[in-house]
Amino acid sequence: MALCAKKRPPEEERRARANDREYNEKFQYASNCIKTSKYNILTFLPVNLFEQFQEVANTYFLFLLILQLIPQISSLSWFTTIVPLVLVLTITAVKDATDDYFRHKSDNQVNNRQSQVLINGILQQEQWMNVCVGDIIKLENNQFVAADLLLLSSSEPHGLCYIETAELDGETNMKVRQAIPITSELGDISKLAKFDGEVICEPPNNKLDKFSGTLYWKEDKFPLSNQNMLLRGCVLRNTEWCFGLVIFAGPDTKLMQNSGRTKFKRTSIDRLMNTLVLWIFGFLVCMGVILAIGNAIWEHEVGTRFQVYLPWDEAVDSAFFSGFLSFWSYIIILNTVVPISLYVSVEVIRLGHSYFINWDKKMFCMKKRTPAEARTTTLNEELGQVEYIFSDKTGTLTQNIMVFNKCSIYGRSYGDVFDVLGHKAELGEKPEPVDFSFNPLADKKFLFWDPSLLEAVKIGDPHTHEFFRLLSLCHTVMSEEKNEGELYYKAQSPDEGALVTAARNFGFVFRSRTPKTITVHEMGTAITYQLLAILDFNNIRKRMSVIVRNPEGKIRLYCKGADTILLDRLHHSTQELLNTTMDHLNEYAGEGLRTLVLAYRDLDEEYYEEWAERRLQASLAQDSREDRLASIYEEVENNMMLLGATAIEDKLQQGVPETIALLTLANIKIWVLTGDKQETAVNIGYSCKMLTDDMTEVFIVTGHTVLEVREELRKAREKMMDSSRSVGNGFTYQEKLSSSKLTSDLEAVAGEYALVINGHSLAHALEADMELEFLETACACKAVICCRVTPLQKAQVVELVKKYKKAVTLAIGDGANDVSMIKTAHIGVGISGQEGIQAVLASDYSFSQFKFLQRLLLVHGRWSYLRMCKFLCYFFYKNFAFTMVHFWFGFFCGFSAQTVYDQYFITLYNIVYTSLPVLAMGVFDQDVPEQRSMEYPKLYEPGQLNLLFNKREFFICIAQGIYTSVLMFFIPYGVFAEATRDDGTQLADYQSFAVTVATSLVIVVSVQIGLDTGYWTAINHFFIWGSLAVYFAILFAMHSNGLFDMFPNQFRFVGNAQNTLAQPTVWLTIVLTTVVCIMPVVAFRFLRLNLKPDLSDTVRYTQLVRKKQKAQHRCMRRVGRTGSRRSGYAFSHQEGFGELIMSGKNMRLSSLALSSFTTRSSSSWIESLRRKKSDSASSPSGGADKPLKG
Amino acid sequence: MEETPPHCLSRLPDNSALKQQELPAHQLYFTATRVLSAFFTMGIFCLCMGIILIVSARSTQEIEINYTRTCANCAKLRETASNFDKECTCSIPFYLSEKMMGNVYMYYKLHGFHQNLYRYIQSRSNRQLMGKDVKAVEDCSPFKTSNSNTPIVPCGAIANSMFNDTIILSYNINSSAQIKVPMLKSGLTWWTDKYIKFQNPSFKNLADEFRGTTKPPNWPNPIYELDEKDPRNNGFLNEDFIVWMPGAAFPTFKKLYGRLNQTHHFKEGLPAGNYSFNITYNFPVTRFQGEKSVVLSTLTWCGGNSLFLGLAYTVTGAVTWLASFAMMAIHTMLKSKKRSFFHQ
DSSP: OTTSOOOOOOOSOEEEETTOHHHHHTTTOOOSOOOOOOOOTTTHHHHHHHHHTTSHHHHHHHHHHHHHTSTTTOOSOTHHHHHHHHHHHHHHHHHHHHHHHHHHHHHHHHHTOEEEEEETTEEEEEEGGGOOTTOEEEEETTOBOOSEEEEEEESSGGGEEEEEOHHHHOOOSEEEEEOOHHHHTOOSHHHHHHOOOEEEEOOOOOOTTOOEEEEEETTEEEEEEGGGEEOTTOEEESOSEEEEEEEEOGGGSHHHHHOOOOOOOOOHHHHHHHHHHHHHHHHHHHHHHHHHHHHHHHIIIIITGGGGTSOOOTTOOSHHHHHHHHHHHHHHHHGGGSOHHHHHHHHHHHHHHHHHHHHOGGGOBTTTTBOOEESOSSOGGGGGSEEEEEEOSTTTTEEEEEEEEEEEETTEEEOOOBOTTSSBOOTTOOOOOOOOTTOTTOOTTOOOOOHHHHHHHHTTOHHHHHHHHHHHHSSOOEEEESSTTOEEEEOSSHHHHHHHHHHHHTTEEEEEEOSSEEEEEETTEEEEEEEEEEEOOOTTTOEEEEEEEOTTOOEEEEEEEOHHHHGGGBOGGGHHHHHHHHHHHHHHHHTTOEEEEEEEEEEOHHHHHHHHHHHHHHHHOSSSHHHHHHHHHHHHSOSBEEEEEEEEEEEEOTTHHHHHHHHHHTTOEEEEEOSSOHHHHHHHHHHTTSSOTTSSEEEEEOOSSHHHHHHHHHHHHHHHHHHHHHHHHHHHHHHHHHSOSOSOHHHHHHOOEEEEEEHHHHHHHTSTTTHHHHHHHHHHSSEEEEESOOHHHHHHHHHHHHHHHOOEEEEEESSGGGHHHHHHSSEEEEEOSSSOOHHHHHOSEEESOTTHHHIIIIIIIHHHHHHHHHHHHHHHHHHHHHHHHHHHHHTTTTTOOOOSSOHHHHHHIIIIITHHHHHHHHHHOOSSOHHHHHHOGGGGHHHHTTOSSSHHHHHHHHHHHHHHHHHHHHHHHHHHTTOBOTTSOBOOBHHHHHHHHHHHHHHHHHHHHHHHOSEEEHHHHHHHHHHHHHHHHHHHHHTSHHHHHHOTTTOTTTTHHHHHTTOHHHHHHHHHHHHHHHHHHHHHHHHHHHHSOHHHHHHHHHHHHHHHHHHHHHHHHHHHHHOOOOOOOOOOOOTTHHHHHHHTTTOOOOTTTTTTOOHHHHHHHHHHHHHHHHHSTTSGGGOTTSOOOO | OOOOOOOOGGGSOOOOTTTTTOOOEEEOOOOHHHHHHHHHHHHHHHHHHHHHHHHHHHTSOEEEEEOTTTTHHHHHHHTSGGGGGSOOEEEEEEEESSOEESOEEEEEEEESOOTTOHHHHHOOOHHHHTTSOTTOOGGGTTSSBOTTOOBBSSOSHHHHTOOOOEEEEEEESSSSOEEEOOEEOSSOSOHHIIIIIOOOSOSSOHHHHTTTOBOOTTOSSOGGGSOSSOGGGSGGGOHHHHHHSSOBSSSSEEEEEEEEOOOGGGTTEEOSEEEEEEEEOOOOOGGGTOEEEEEEEEOBTTBSSOOHHHHHHHHHHHHHHHHHHHHHHHHHHHHHHHHHHHTO
């Protein structure tokens, strides 16, 4: 492992020769071994210590330690600081060590993955870490790519190979890579072993979509591009095997070059704490100065005369210098106002909270067997303060599974689930799915619930047959049949796959295709259609058609497409059918389904011939080929006969609408940022109830220029203002009448708006001069959906909100395209259990279901915040109460930096006597049971408003601490000034005073923690009583004869505890101090409960909300039926596959049949595919890191 | 490579109450009944305690006589260090109007003497004082050794500054006859001090044990000559010395000087009448603008006649009661309001 990282001078270009390890070794390229761990056994201690002392707090305590070693100013023994410091350093070191151990483990796991490497002409199993640059390795289907490879050849024709790049860029659709023609013939090992080409290319970099290099082989040069590369982290799909030449390995791979160091995130409490600590330092210095001045005056007035009894130290020559020394002495003594244990305790509490998240059964996904995981242990309390959630769509809100759910065939809707009695069944009580056993080719995984559709197919309803025939013909799916009957579809988008699979199960099995034919098994008989043309999908057309000739010789055009587009192109005779279908479509859309309309048109031979001729002309045209083709397509796709419509369910993750509703009630704003298309995104917005028909208006910003975008935003804002002015009054009035006075006027007036903004508009909206406008508009809306955004834009949006809103943001996503946003947001959440793990690796929390977010925030986050706030309040209180006593004592001891307490008490107070009870509170406290925080989401608000711990609360704590310290000092002072024991012997000595004050302090802070602890578990009892017991045990032990006998100069308090604590006066003093310190607190809390009851307020308010919520639930169902939303054509796939099919490039045909395709045309195909991709610049694949221009 | 991590249920978190945060617990509620009853009880307790304490404190008697000014000539003499060997006595007569019953304790009291300075408190050697190693003087700066480098016994600033006035209380039976009130010089210290903290190297021949050491600069005699009559009160075990050694918490403090030996005339305590303190004035206080007094006092279970604790309790009790009435009033007021709100 240690050999992994070697420093090398920066490369200028990379040379790698295949099968020539000796040659490649000259360059000392990084091996394929990756190292994410930080330490090894030898370097751990020095490196870790160095890192720890970079923390300001640790350095501060080191500085204190050094101060304490100077005898002239040391007023406390060195161990009062070193014991806690060592403890802190050890705990942190242990934590770092465990973290690093796990990194080592995961490194090892990755490095020891097996791959097949071609060595000396034979394929050998090698570990990933032993793969070198220049090796040729073989990959098999579904394997991870081990390093950045140059694709040499593959099992597919023409050296094509399909990869999934989810881990790299988060896009789940497959991409095609192709070997350069010259190497694509190197299919077998013997040929590959002889391959000795040399690649000269760019040095390692992090650009995922760029590669330039040249292959030199057989005295020829071949240019290489990203199209020939397989990057580490990709997964090989639908390709049996392929061979690749390793170009970049290990740390040089683009994946590793992209995994920048994660930014260290701090919570707002952290920042506040740091500010407060700074203030406390200031306060400390002030106290030091006051006491130092006091000391100088005292030494000048009294001390000089007292020199008979106590001459000045040799180093001290004036009262002023004495004051100077006393300043430092007091800094040492009073440093306990910022105890080092604060930082440790905070970490411990957060760690505890993280474990609670990891242990939570209710966040365990049974299906994927993944528990929730807190990957960062330092952010927990911020989970209780989230105001904005930025969510990815695919894989986060949705499962990215398309299900053929319903369809409307010739005016009849199928797919509703009926229970035995014939009522529409509710969720969860589904009857048996339809039995497809009649069909040997059926896909077992396909489920459909409405048997009437199958009956319709079986009785041979011609429309139903035509419907499924269309589905089995009109698509760009590729089929693969490994064994007889074992069909696999390679669909480019899950929508298409779902449709073709549906047709397959209903007896219209798409079996195979050639460039000119499609073979379909229609109800058991194989029929081969002649494929005449594919009129491919694109963004503008929003439909695709095929023209086929059936065995009878009839030519028919089958078309499927977005309803809005297709309904205009239907034959007028279908008006009645159209109306019924429209009703169905409305119904489907209302349920959030993705709909498609299907239609056909019979073409006569002459018309087709003539049309085909024109099409050929157009496709050969040099200029505006696209436009010409489009108009020709448009011409033929007309006067079509409506067949019906399909409804595909983009399956939401479980519980998404409920979660969103609940989080919205908790005053959290949810923005969806997706790379998907506007229609899809809006559709999902509706199905997860972010957008509803009740909304006053949904603004859609799609402008392409700065001006357009600005204008659209301005209009949106104006509308909102207008309506709040004009409609506002009446609305508020109604609102007041109907519901209650609790809905704030502002909310009621504002109405409900939503904003949908497109990627290219967003690019303008995020420019410096418009970002504020955009933010204002967006924040006034209840829901914001950004579609077609690049990963970078996602991060920019998050950054924008972070910058201006000063609110806590949370980003949740599952893919690598969400990584930037996850890293930018205050809290990043990764959805685990999906295939890509990039998001999870970059995230702070991960779990496998979106719905767990509500529990993470409303239960864990809320509690964490509450606990942390209570902890901090108490912690500052107890340390001020503890430390300020020294300050008061200073006025009585000549400002000589004499401590009130025994030094052992000072050492142990924070780490033993008072640490565990407050830790127990910080870890276990609960104010309301978890069910309540879900029932009353408003309970979440104090966190967002930062009510529980802010500067005001801090000052209250400090004031309470100082108040306590005053009583803690002056009551014993009053008693002890005159006190004697009942036998006349001394009681007013320093040591008895110290013991009395210390004891009352421990008791007072214990009672106080008892009051603060809202949730007394056995552990709290144990810690609180235990701490008191330990205090007395240690006290008596320290004051015992045995210890004094051994170390008389160290343990000076011998016999003090037993002598002092036997006195009733002392106990009366302790009791009085406790009563006086605690009673006002109790009275204050009681009065606040009566006068300003935030909790009961909340309860009252939330009861209302709960009623509302129930009503809303009822509403939701109704709304679902009456929705008027119409979904668009929802394909998420790219154009171009039609061309691919027609060209036959991806067909597994004999090379003879394809001999006509030359290498030139093949590269031109790739070119055109690429050009199209880059044309549709709004596609997120266009480039992760270049901002989009209109 | 493609092996998915073994999907076993071991990843399912335990269903324990601790891990699911469902530990059985009780919660604290500040309900009106509880808070108010606590307040009333506390109030009663404090008031009772206060009254008891005041009554007890009032039952004691105390006389304090400040003799800084009274013995002005001696004070003046002591201001110059070179006069340390000149003896100065002074007699302070006083009249005890009421007899002091029971055990009477005599204290000396110093005003403005800082026994609680950091360096002063540190300046002692417990090792030496427990008789283990009389030459252990490491912690004693600035009084570790004499100029000739001989270790000082007892070393340190505390020991060096020991109070060394002799106070003799005399009772004038009649105008002419004066008898010395018998005072006990034992039992003035804690048991732990006398038997653990302070030990002589050995009981025999203290002078030998302390050979090679020297007396503190301010002391007229070495440690082994503190009380030559009683070996149990000599050396480190000298009661006056032990009483002096623990630093007082505040600049004004009193330390026990002797207790009445209840014999003869004084069986029941100090009878009323004329007394006088005969003081050998050694300890200089005017140099640091301090004062000194002598105190005669009787004690009860709660110590001396300080009223502080009693008053503090009484005030606390009273305030608590007032507060509880106020709280009760506010609570009932709000409750009725709330009720009307909920029943509207």
